[in-house]
Amino acid sequence: MYRPRQEQFIPRPERVFPQEEELSEKDYERYEESFEAYFRLLPSLIKEGLHQTNRGFQVISAEMIQYAPEEEQEALKELLPDMIRDGLNDEDLTIQRKAIQMIQYAPEKEQEDLRKLSFDVIKEGLENSDPKIRRDFVKMIQYAPESERTALIHLVLGHEDWDNQLPAVKMIQYAPESERTALIQAGLKVDNVYVRIESIQMVQYAPESERTKLICIGLKDQDWGIRDISTQMIEHVSKKSRIEFIKTMLNDDDPDIRQYAVQMISHAPEGERTEFIQAGLKNKDPFVRRSVVHMIEYAPEGERTELVQAGLKDPDKYVHKSAIEMIQHIPESERTELVHLGLKDQNQEIQQSSAKMIQYTPEKEQEALQSLLPEMIKKALEDPDYIVRKNAVHMIEYAPEGERSALIRMGLSDEDADIRYFSCETIQHVPKNEREALYLIGLSDQDPDIRRYSSQLQQRQEVLDEHTKQKDAESQRLRTLALQTPLYNKTKEGFFRRQFEKTGSGTTLLGGDLKERVIVRSVEPQTFMTWKEVFENQAFWKARGFEIIPVEPIVGIRPSKKGIEEVHVFTRVIPGPSIDAWEKETSLWKEEIERQKKSIIEGLAELKIKHGHLHDGNFVLYFHRTPEGKADLTKPPMVYVIDFDQAVSTGPSKT
Numbered sequence: 001m002y003r004p005r006q007e008q009f010i011p012r013p014e015r016v017f018p019q020e021e022e023l024s025e026k027d028y029e030r031y032e033e034s035f036e037a038y039f040r041l042l043p044s045l046i047k048e049g050l051h052q053t054n055r056g057f058q059v060i061s062a063e064m065i066q067y068a069p070e071e072e073q074e075a076l077k078e079l080l081p082d083m084i085r086d087g088l089n090d091e092d093l094t095i096q097r098k099a100i101q102m103i104q105y106a107p108e109k110e111q112e113d114l115r116k117l118s119f120d121v122i123k124e125g126l127e128n129s130d131p132k133i134r135r136d137f138v139k140m141i142q143y144a145p146e147s148e149r150t151a152l153i154h155l156v157l158g159h160e161d162w163d164n165q166l167p168a169v170k171m172i173q174y175a176p177e178s179e180r181t182a183l184i185q186a187g188l189k190v191d192n193v194y195v196r197i198e199s200i201q202m203v204q205y206a207p208e209s210e211r212t213k214l215i216c217i218g219l220k221d222q223d224w225g226i227r228d229i230s231t232q233m234i235e236h237v238s239k240k241s242r243i244e245f246i247k248t249m250l251n252d253d254d255p256d257i258r259q260y261a262v263q264m265i266s267h268a269p270e271g272e273r274t275e276f277i278q279a280g281l282k283n284k285d286p287f288v289r290r291s292v293v294h295m296i297e298y299a300p301e302g303e304r305t306e307l308v309q310a311g312l313k314d315p316d317k318y319v320h321k322s323a324i325e326m327i328q329h330i331p332e333s334e335r336t337e338l339v340h341l342g343l344k345d346q347n348q349e350i351q352q353s354s355a356k357m358i359q360y361t362p363e364k365e366q367e368a369l370q371s372l373l374p375e376m377i378k379k380a381l382e383d384p385d386y387i388v389r390k391n392a393v394h395m396i397e398y399a400p401e402g403e404r405s406a407l408i409r410m411g412l413s414d415e416d417a418d419i420r421y422f423s424c425e426t427i428q429h430v431p432k433n434e435r436e437a438l439y440l441i442g443l444s445d446q447d448p449d450i451r452r453y454s455s456q457l458q459q460r461q462e463v464l465d466e467h468t469k470q471k472d473a474e475s476q477r478l479r480t481l482a483l484q485t486p487l488y489n490k491t492k493e494g495f496f497r498r499q500f501e502k503t504g505s506g507t508t509l510l511g512g513d514l515k516e517r518v519i520v521r522s523v524e525p526q527t528f529m530t531w532k533e534v535f536e537n538q539a540f541w542k543a544r545g546f547e548i549i550p551v552e553p554i555v556g557i558r559p560s561k562k563g564i565e566e567v568h569v570f571t572r573v574i575p576g577p578s579i580d581a582w583e584k585e586t587s588l589w590k591e592e593i594e595r596q597k598k599s600i601i602e603g604l605a606e607l608k609i610k611h612g613h614l615h616d617g618n619f620v621l622y623f624h625r626t627p628e629g630k631a632d633l634t635k636p637p638m639v640y641v642i643d644f645d646q647a648v649s650t651g652p653s654k655t
Contacts (some may be wrong), residue, residue: 028612034556038567041559043072043427049564050079057100058083061564063526080106081114088117093133096121100140104353115145126155131163138167142174150179154186162192169198173205181210185217193223200229204236211237212245219260227260227552234264242268246276250283258283262291265297274303278310286316293322297329308338317347324353328360336361336369343372348380348391355398372397374407381410389414393422397429404430408438418448424454435461475633478586482623482631485575518555521569523644528557528567531644534609541603550600552620552642574640576623589636593621596639604641611644618643 002345046068049061065076080102087099100121103114122144125137141152153175156168169187184206185200200218203211211233217229234242246268249261265276277299280292296307308330313322324342327335339361342354356371377399396407408430411423412572420442427438442454523531535551555570579593597619606612621637
């Protein structure tokens, strides 16, 4: 019997939304029972589907055999060979393709002979005069005999038809491993840039010993996009080769190659990055050191301080300055000492960068650091060097708030109009009740440009003050948006079924007590199995930093009257707006939202899951709630991916 909890729920998901009650034993039992009821019916549904005339239903049935009880699978597979042979001999090309797709589900002892029968059919399809038919048969190459796949891929790459060359390159992963390098090299020689982009991504499937050679070819491509993707492929190189490769590239005679080596550091496993950064910081080329210092934020947190200290000892002022900026990425308890060190530096630009870092030190230590600035700024404002005075003005905003007005007055009395101009810009950083007096100084300046600019700043401040008054109303509007469930907009009470435009799969919105809590998605069963795999893999998502699985939560399933064609999936409604709706209205939490979205997309790719339509409308936000039940906008929302009606598994995952 199928037991999802025992196999997948280890450890069990505790809840589907933050601040919600933990899932109970009854919740798990209800979830399991709904699956067991469906899987008891699955063998009879598969048989029924295989005997239908609709070839699409036959393919679905064949694919679902792997999910039937093990004791039933062999008998079901035995129904396929004769059906496949009939399909391969059919004159209808669509039926031929469906038959080819079913070979992978036939008994293993029959598969080799069936693949041999499919070869001539595939080859004939690839030579068809209709480009669309050729494209459909390119996807069939993976089902041909393994020994014939390379020749078929070369056949397609030899035609100047990039619409077909592109999917042909994707077939390289199914060619014999020893032949993949030559195929990738052939793809990298194609004129079309999209074909070359796809080819360089096939490096991950080449023999490990040949991947660095292919990456080097990609790095020399004339297209910057291909060169950029080539740097990312370093993650698919073995640790030993990767270390040697990056270190060699860091010392390459070509400055571009040295820069690509730096880019590769962020794509290397985290535990190896420190060694690469250390090597880069010792490089003779100052441009390499200037670039590599920015990689410090990608090193393990416990090793960043030592790297920053190394950067601070660099004789190049730009490396030194960038190292100061990396202080924000080291452990908070270690920041104050380095900021203090920077403020004491003889180079004013280093002082300025260090002043900017004060905001990232522990709050209780900021006041002492800020107190070092006023005298430093006063002295600089009296310096005869224009650059020194200009840099001093830009440091005023980091000084203690109570000292800023006096410092700005010094700047507004400077003999140089540019210094007075920059001082006007800094007025926004003084307490509100002190700004008017400073604006009046600017309005009475002898330089008409400064008078005009002061007037503009004053008017801008009035607008900002008005905006502040409207802020409460804006926050209320966003709190309302944060709780919206757009699926139910403009629907009547009771039940409502909406057909998807592209797929014909349906969503049933429930009324009564379940309204805005549960919906029913009617999807193809193999699509559901893909969705289920993603939803139940709690350990995987937790390893990616998600405390709650960021996937539309499944409550249970129910068989459909349509048999093998579809299954009804009951799922929790995520009460919140889509990313698309939210970001049209505000940029609040945009960076965190995009970070979570990116991590989900990368997670699906790692699981070898193709969602089908990962646009912003299919990512939904869930905001934490205040004790009063309102959306808490002070905390970043959780991102969930929804709508798996087109999801497919593209192969064994890495987990």
